[in-house]
Amino acid sequence: DIQMTQSPSSLSASVGDRVTITCRASQSISSYLNWYQQKPGKAPKLLIYAASSLQSGVPSRFSGSGSGTDFTLTISSLQPEDFATYYCQQSYTTPRTFGQGTKLEIK
Amino acid sequence: QVQLQESGPGLVKPSQTLSLTCTVSGGSISSGGYYWSWIRQHPGKGLEWIGYIYYSGSTYYNPSLKSRVTISVDTSKNQFSLKLSSVTAADTAVYYCARDVEEWLPLGGVCYYFDYWGQGTLVTVSS
Numbered sequence: 001d002i003q004m005t006q007s008p009s010s011l012s013a014s015v016g017d018r019v020t021i022t023c024r025a026s027q028s029i030s031s032y033l034n035w036y037q038q039k040p041g042k043a044p045k046l047l048i049y050a051a052s053s054l055q056s057g058v059p060s061r062f063s064g065s066g067s068g069t070d071f072t073l074t075i076s077s078l079q080p081e082d083f084a085t086y087y088c089q090q091s092y093t094t095p096r097t098f099g100q101g102t103k104l105e106i107k
Numbered sequence: 108q109v110q111l112q113e114s115g116p117g118l119v120k121p122s123q124t125l126s127l128t129c130t131v132s133g134g135s136i137s138s139g140g141y142y143w144s145w146i147r148q149h150p151g152k153g154l155e156w157i158g159y160i161y162y163s164g165s166t167y168y169n170p171s172l173k174s175r176v177t178i179s180v181d182t183s184k185n186q187f188s189l190k191l192s193s194v195t196a197a198d199t200a201v202y203y204c205a206r207d208v209e210e211w212l213p214l215g216g217v218c219y220y221f222d223y224w225g226q227g228t229l230v231t232v233s234s
Contacts, residue, residue: 042227089220096156098154
């Protein structure tokens with residue numbers, strides 16, 4: 001299985017901050033990397049697919065980049081509704097695997 | 108707007124079989140280009156993909172669960188189902204169903220991603 005490792009595991013930030021979350025794959029996955037946001041008690045929500053494509057309806061302050069083994073999710077200016085847990089997920093091969101999550105908390 | 112809804116018992120006894128159904132509305136489960144997945148999340152933990160089914164009936168299961176998992180589809184009811192046998196407390200989790208999109212990228216290659224999810228259902232394994 002391809003292992004996905006996110007860093008940091010948790011992060012404190014303030015409204016208006018620029019935040020970057022990193023995801024590293026245990027082998028090259030080309031650009032087959034997706035990002036999800038999950039709020040407590042809710043299902044994950046797709047933000048970014050294919051490393052950098054913004055899902056319809058997702059605010060443009062979210063962006064993704066990277067290829068191969070290293071990827072980033074950037075939130076350009078944090079809004080109150082962005083405090084949540086973020087997961088990366090590879091779709092290069094089965095089984096599909098997720099990172100362990102990054103919890104973004106209010107400072 | 109596609110919607111997915113999980114249903115099934117919230118409590119299962121150890122060694123028994125967990126059975127869940129996902130009902131899809133707002134779209135046909137028989138549409139090409141979509142796989143239908145089950146994903147679970149242990150309490151306070153990350154996400155684990157269980158497997159998927161295509162409307163034709165072809166399946167792929169996570170090797171970590173393969174010996175205990177069966178996913179089936181009923182296109183007439185627009186539903187797909189999960190069975191997990193010989194459950195233990197370690198199978199206690201929130202179970203999600205999700206649509207797994209197959210998208211051909213402009214520069215080549217195919218990407219898969221989960222665009223619609225059910226709200227999730229907590230299944231507790233306990234006697």
